[in-house]
Amino acid sequence: MGATRAAFGFLRSVLSSLPMRVLVISDIHANLVALEAVLEDAAGEYDVVWCLGDLVGYGPDPNECVERVQTLPGLRCLIGNHDAAAIGDIDLGEFNPDARAAVAWTQNALSSGSLDYIENLPDRDEQGPFTLVHGSPRQPVWEYILDRHIAMQNFRHFQTEYCLVGHTHIPVVYRRDSGRQTESPPDYCHALVLNGDRFILNPGSVGQPRDGDPDAAYALLDTEALRWQHRRAPYEVAETQRRMDALDFPTRLIVRLSQGW
Ligand code: ZN
Secondary structure, eight states: HHHHHHHHHHHHHHHHTTSEEEEEOOOTTHHHHHHHHHHHHTTTOOOOEEEOSSSSSSSSHHHHHHHHHSSSTTOOEEEOOOHHTTOOOOOOGGGOOOHHHHHHHHHHHHHHHHHHHHHOOSOOOETEEEEEEESSSSSSOOOOOOOHHHHHHHHHGOOOOOEEOOOSSSOOOEEEEEEEEEEEOOOSSSSSEEESSSSEOOOOOOOOOSSOOSSSEEEETTTTTTTTEEEOOOOOHHHHHHHHTTTTOHHHHHHHEEETT
């Protein structure tokens, strides 16, 4: 009992030093129109921003997105696999042909300032009871948590109560209580209360959603009330597509934005 109370007191002291209202974004993928739509949609509802990586790759505005992200309040930002590829840290053979074309274009387009910024991004961060990674706590840059079996294996690879991930571009909630493990789709109407179970949470993708909904995905996290809320923000997909078309991007990459796949 004493130990439980001490643990609770410790958690409270850690939490009280944390920001209360966090905008959680991931996988912007150089889509500035989508990023601005999310920032406008969430305006006034957050104090700091946590970004789970993949600032660049696929989209037409890599430098603009890298610069915009740096202006956000209290930013914590991680490196994603496309960011690592853009600075030459990953073999392009790891990507499919369309993604490879986008990475090659991005490598040429990035300014020295953007390269510097990306090179210094960490692949893992901890903020109080939250571990932050791009892919998974087991393999922070590369592994996709695509189902609850992969999620179950990953609960062993972080020490905090909660882990925030991106990378799959699909918003989802994995929950583990004493021995049981569940997977739930995002609930856009009700906040999820982080009630003492362990969670792996994915806010979805700002710049290239893959769950069949083209609207930009993100989440709001209240670290005091321990509430997690999935959100969607419509944006002008056609404007991003027009910019990609003007740069001769692969058709499949342009079309997929309006399909949300
Ligand atoms: Zn991504």
